[in-house]
Amino acid sequence: MAISVTCIAPVNIAIVKYCKHWSGGKRDDDLILPINDSISVTLSTDHLRTKTTITASPELTKNVLRLNGVEESFENPRIQRCLLEVQKKAKSSGKCPKPEMLEWKIRVESENNFPTAAGLASSAAGYACFVYTLATLYGIEDEELSGIARMGSGSACRSLHSGYVQWVMGEREDGADSLAVQVAPATAWPNMHVLILVVNDRKKATASTQGMSTSVKTSELLKHRAEKCVPQRIEQLKKAIAEHDFETFGRIAMTDSNQFHGVCLDTYPPCFYMNDVSRQIVRLVHEINNMAGFIKVAYSFDAGPNACLFLLEKDVVEVSAIVRRAFPFNHCQEADYYKGIPNDEAAMAAVPEKVLNTFSVEEPNQLRYIIHTKVGEGPRRVE
DSSP states (O other), X not given: OOEEEEEEEEOEEEXXXXXXOOXXXXXXXXXXXXXXXXXXXXXXXXXXXXXXXXXXXXXXXXXXXXXXXXXXXXXXXXXXXXXXXXXXHHHHHXXXXXXXXXXXXXXXXXXXXXXXXXXXXXXXXXXXXXXXXXXXXXXXXXXXXXXXXXXXXXXXXGGGSSSEEEEOOOOOTTOTTOOEEEEEOGGGSTTEEEEEEESOOSOOSSOHHHHHHHHHHHOHHHXXXXXXXXXXXXXXXXXXXXXXXXXXXXXXXXXXHHHHHHHHHHSSSOOOOOOHHHHHHHHHHHHXXXXXXXXXXXXXXXXXXXXXXXXXXXXXXXXXXXXXXXXXXXXXXXXXXXXXXXXXXXXXXXXXXXXXXXXXXXXXXXXXXXXXXXXOOOXXXXX
């Protein structure tokens, strides 16, 4: 008799970003251990999520994986490692409701409702969902799983928690203390909103893992960042989250993003994730903040050209109206361009023209679409 479980897991966006330890380090590369702590924001699964169904059956003759409807190889070492570690934990816990199920083959059906491999943390959501769904299937979803998810994709460990999450780098060679912990729940700062400006939804030319490897080997700036800059930012950011200090939150988000992409340029040969449209967004954000006289909106770019803009609920209408004016479109219907939390069209139309006219208008269709979302919850089972 086949047994199936379906779960969803969120995307997370790092405010203070991490880089993976690589060859020559003391700790095992396969464990995906970072050279510094990081802090991320978990986004709502209402708008960005991976959904995974895992079926275990004694009738299956091999393990099968399908991602977004396309069959993929199950021989990926990271997938194998996560599967074996979850099964090992399930055996030792004695919680599996049907112990013989641990010997059955599985079929994994996974899908994203956002672009895969485009710099929107699809691997984080994917591996977090894979590990959590496996654990739910085997009855151990309440166990510590972030260390296992980390072995699939480093940032996946952060997608196992809601709200604001710190990945503690740890010190042990076996990686047992390199885990994700919640800094604050999603409800701790309820008026934090996020606008994701999707510049390009195609697969990246340089994979994040490949780029990190080269950076660790060649970038002097990366070493300085990990040793001197990140520890201070981690403490400042935790304090800003606790105190709802958006000025500090936004400054750290932008300076850390800038430095991360500075490391990419300091890498030899350099990695390029941002493009001309990304840089136009950066200029626009600074123009908005300069006009306001304080940090009203903050950007963060992961390993891709797409921008995550953080802002408070009271500023969503004005910033959305400015973005719509600066980045017009005619390549699709409005419902396909603005996704996620619906716009307050009446309020956006009421933003004064003298405010909107302050900002230059780019050529149409520079953005693929925009997703409006909030800080959200961690993974959960769905029917």
